[in-house]
Amino acid sequence: DQQVKQNSPSLSVQEGRISILNCDYTNSMFDYFLWYKKYPAEGPTFLISISSIKDKNEDGRFTVFLNKSAKHLSLHIVPSQPGDSAVYFCAAKADKLIFGTGTRLQVFP
Amino acid sequence: DARVTQTPRHKVTEMGQEVTMRCQPILGHNTVFWYRQTMMQGLELLAYFRNRAPLDDSGMPKDRFSAEMPDATLATLKIQPSEPRDSAVYFCASGLAGWDRVNTEAFFGQGTRLTVV
Numbered sequence: 001d002q003q004v005k006q007n008s009p010s011l012s013v014q015e016g017r018i019s020i021l022n023c024d025y026t027n028s029m030f031d032y033f034l035w036y037k038k039y040p041a042e043g044p045t046f047l048i049s050i051s052s053i054k055d056k057n058e059d060g061r062f063t064v065f066l067n068k069s070a071k072h073l074s075l076h077i078v079p080s081q082p083g084d085s086a087v088y089f090c091a092a093k094a095d096k097l098i099f100g101t102g103t104r105l106q107v108f109p
Numbered sequence: 110d111a112r113v114t115q116t117p118r119h120k121v122t123e124m125g126q127e128v129t130m131r132c133q134p135i136l137g138h139n140t141v142f143w144y145r146q147t148m149m150q151g152l153e154l155l156a157y158f159r160n161r162a163p164l165d166d167s168g169m170p171k172d173r174f175s176a177e178m179p180d181a182t183l184a185t186l187k188i189q190p191s192e193p194r195d196s197a198v199y200f201c202a203s204g205l206a207g208w209d210r211v212n213t214e215a216f217f218g219q220g221t222r223l224t225v226v
Binding site: 006034036041042043044045046049089091095096097098099100101102 | 113142144149150151152153154157164165200202204206214215216217218219220
């Protein structure tokens, strides 16, 4: 059973606009949530995280929102840039780190 | 330049052969993960270790996969015998887990792309 779900396998956004990537989870014991970015032929790299005691964390163009009651988190990228084109994984932690299936973001000019 | 190192980067092998993948975690990290990337499952957790002790290997097919940490600088993932359905990219990641759960991000290696023919 998939404890962390990313229901959109792909997303296409115009440069300069907002990208919103979504993630749902089922385990209420998760206490930390992370987003990773992956380029082809490379390992995932950490992007931004949020503790379960917060509902928002911002780092430059990236903001992660957490809605614990809905067991939902989202990553907002504003403004989107062509270099943001990659696969984005959300992950949830309760000791071990569980990843979703990823969303491929394409930012076009 | 601290990084997770995985070898080999690519491996092509025939069905039935033994495959060993190696990982050198970042010095000082006490947690090591093994993941497999597939189209359907995304990043699938196979096993993880804390302070070299296996904590969870429920994601691995027990009959053919084994994971070990002979010492703090080396983690191995073995497949014996290998099958075509094992073809995937295998990632190792390391992190530092403390009692207060600070520093919870994991750092990934570049992966081993395994092809079983």
